Amino acid sequence: MITVEDALSRIFDLVAPVGTETVPLADAAGRILATPVTARRDQPPFAASAMDGYALKSVEADPEAMFKVVGEAQAGQRFDGNVGAGQAVRIFTGAPVPEGADMVVIQEDVDRRGDLITLHRDVPDGRNIRPAGNDFRVGDTLDAPRRLSPRDVALIASMNQPQVEVSRRPDVAIIATGDELVMPGEEPGPDQIIASNSFGLKAMLEAEGARVRLLPIARDNEASLRMVFGLAAGADLVITIGGASVGDHDLVGPVAAELGMEQAFYKVAMRPGKPLMAGRLGNAVMVGLPGNPVSAMVCGSVFVIPALRVMLGLPPAPITHMTATLREDLAPNGPRQHYMRAVLDERGIAAMSSQDSALLSVLAHANALIVRPPSDSARKAGETVDYLPL
Ligand SMILES: Nc1nc2c(c(=O)[nH]1)N[C@H]1C(S)=C(S)[C@@H](COP(=O)(O)OP(=O)(O)OC[C@H]3O[C@@H](n4cnc5c(N)ncnc54)[C@H](O)[C@@H]3O)O[C@H]1N2
Numbered sequence: 001m002i003t004v005e006d007a008l009s010r011i012f013d014l015v016a017p018v019g020t021e022t023v024p025l026a027d028a029a030g031r032i033l034a035t036p037v038t039a040r041r042d043q044p045p046f047a048a049s050a051m052d053g054y055a056l057k058s059v060e061a062d063p064e065a066m067f068k069v070v071g072e073a074q075a076g077q078r079f080d081g082n083v084g085a086g087q088a089v090r091i092f093t094g095a096p097v098p099e100g101a102d103m104v105v106i107q108e109d110v111d112r113r114g115d116l117i118t119l120h121r122d123v124p125d126g127r128n129i130r131p132a133g134n135d136f137r138v139g140d141t142l143d144a145p146r147r148l149s150p151r152d153v154a155l156i157a158s159m160n161q162p163q164v165e166v167s168r169r170p171d172v173a174i175i176a177t178g179d180e181l182v183m184p185g186e187e188p189g190p191d192q193i194i195a196s197n198s199f200g201l202k203a204m205l206e207a208e209g210a211r212v213r214l215l216p217i218a219r220d221n222e223a224s225l226r227m228v229f230g231l232a233a234g235a236d237l238v239i240t241i242g243g244a245s246v247g248d249h250d251l252v253g254p255v256a257a258e259l260g261m262e263q264a265f266y267k268v269a270m271r272p273g274k275p276l277m278a279g280r281l282g283n284a285v286m287v288g289l290p291g292n293p294v295s296a297m298v299c300g301s302v303f304v305i306p307a308l309r310v311m312l313g314l315p316p317a318p319i320t321h322m323t324a325t326l327r328e329d330l331a332p333n334g335p336r337q338h339y340m341r342a343v344l345d346e347r348g349i350a351a352m353s354s355q356d357s358a359l360l361s362v363l364a365h366a367n368a369l370i371v372r373p374p375s376d377s378a379r380k381a382g383e384t385v386d387y388l389p390l
Pocket residue numbers: 176177178180181193194195196197198241242243244245246247250272273274275289290291292293295357
């Protein structure tokens with residue numbers, strides 16, 4: 001058995017970025033930007049008023065000074081003339097500041113009668129002008145790679161770029177295995193259960209940016225497994241679920257080997273998730289996840305998401321561990337790294353009472369996994385532990 005760190009680094013050796021495509025900006029949120037975006041213009045492109053009021057010369061802005069209003073500037077339509085001595089231009093937020101003016105007095109600080117304005121006794125000294133290019137300048141860039149947030153999308157739009165180059169969505173094929181499985185909604189036989197892991201993993205990987213295909217359930221015989229592996233053709237990543245352990249019906253390893261899978265490792269010193277395997281299968285990477293539902297989902301978080309991020313062009317990195325204060329004692333850990341289902345709230349973090357890797361109800365109610373290193377000693381309430389947010 002190898003360590004979690006070793007397994008992850010071997011997975012990183014298997015994966016590579018899958019390439020890029022150009023998409024309309026309106027479809028770009030959540031995608032991984034592959035090429036930096038360059039501003040095609042200054043923003044704002046002119047000195048712009050930050051307020052509704054009157055544009056005038058700041059040297060003339062004395063208490064109770066009087067000005068003649070000679071025109072109007074609104075957003076989208078500038079005042080073409082020059083603001084001379086004793087003159088003001090009615091101006092609105094976002095409008096270009098006219099030549100000759102270097103200050104906007106907000107309308108609340110002014111009395112207007114006809115086309116004359118008088119400043120109040122206390123004239124604020126702010127200029128209320130946004131200089132040209134004070135947000136960004138032509139040629140400024142938004143760096144790649146990065147996952148595009150809604151805020152990034154707004155910035156790119158403002159840079160006048162209608163489309164962006166992003167990483168292609170990796171094609172992921174998921175194969176659930178087992179005679180006991182039927183699809184949700186089907187009528188299970190007396191010894192059957194509903195396939196759940198494939199649905200959880202699909203949701204997890206799509207949220208990360210993959211395009212996921214759920215292949216038909218492979219039955220516990222070599223012909224069926226071979227047939228379903230064939231349907232995975234063209235995938236960048238093939239994920240099998242179950243059939244990975246040592247039982248007589250655990251055929252994933254042998255069938256994958258027969259199909260040419262070059263195994264990078266099998267079995268990791270972690271709990272849950274021990275019978276994990278990974279390797280190269282033709283042009284694809286294959287990850288064989290354990291069948292126990294919690295094991296499959298935890299391995300998805302710890303290994304498949306970091307692998308997918310590399311395929312999306314992001315740097316290789318483990319999922320970031322956070323720290324929290326224990327609110328209940330923990331018994332000593334065994335020899336495998338333990339990912340304990342836990343609840344984190346304002347009082348601290350506590351492991352849930354059952355850690356059986358078959359219990360999806362426990363996993364669904366957890367919001368964190370406490371990460372216990374191999375052979376970690378007993379921990380007391382009040383101590384700090386590492387965790388992964390779920
Ligand atoms: N003698 C030993 N037995 C087991 C060992 C071991 O070391 N020696 N390891 C145990 C551990 S740890 C795990 S984890 C499981 C994993 O086994 P497999 O990957 O071969 O998984 P299966 O046997 O196919 O299934 C395990 C369990 O999960 C259910 N399952 C499978 N696929 C799905 C699915 N898509 N959706 C929902 N549930 C699924 C399956 O019905 C079984 O109950 O092996 C232990 N045994």
